Amino acid sequence: MQHDFAVRIANRGDLKALINIYPQLQPDDPALALDDAERIWEQISHYPGSGIFVGLVSDILVSTCTLIVVPNxxxxGAPYGLIENVVTHAFHRRQGYGQAVLRAAIASAWNSRCYKVMLLTGSKEPTTLKFYRDVGFEQNKTGFQIRQIPARA
Known part of the structure; x- marks a missing residue:
């Protein structure tokens, strides 16, 4: 990991970079207009404890994940956290940036009194599963989902 790496919660000024990195997660998704991204970012920012975490190298966004803290x-009365949209730019993978961003999101969830943090992955790739285990996630529950948008191949 480079010395000029930093993790923080995204702000409105990061939205263009986020829109540009998300296709590496879901290449077939339709492009999101900046106005729509601003509206959605505003909604996320109203959930206490929630946020989009970004990892930056020399102020260039290289990794991100979203944490939503759900009241319970x-x-x-302890809330729980959901992590989604975990992605690191292809040129910056396997350097610890994704793990650092996830660890920051998890620490934030604990600071928000979450009793657990969950995420789902559709990946069966051993390296992806190891990535999540190395951060501390356990694959010990059965997950179910129902989708309106088809899963990626």
């Missing part, structure tokens, strides 16, 4: 009426 069980577990003594």
């Amino acid at each position: 009426l069980t577990r003594g």
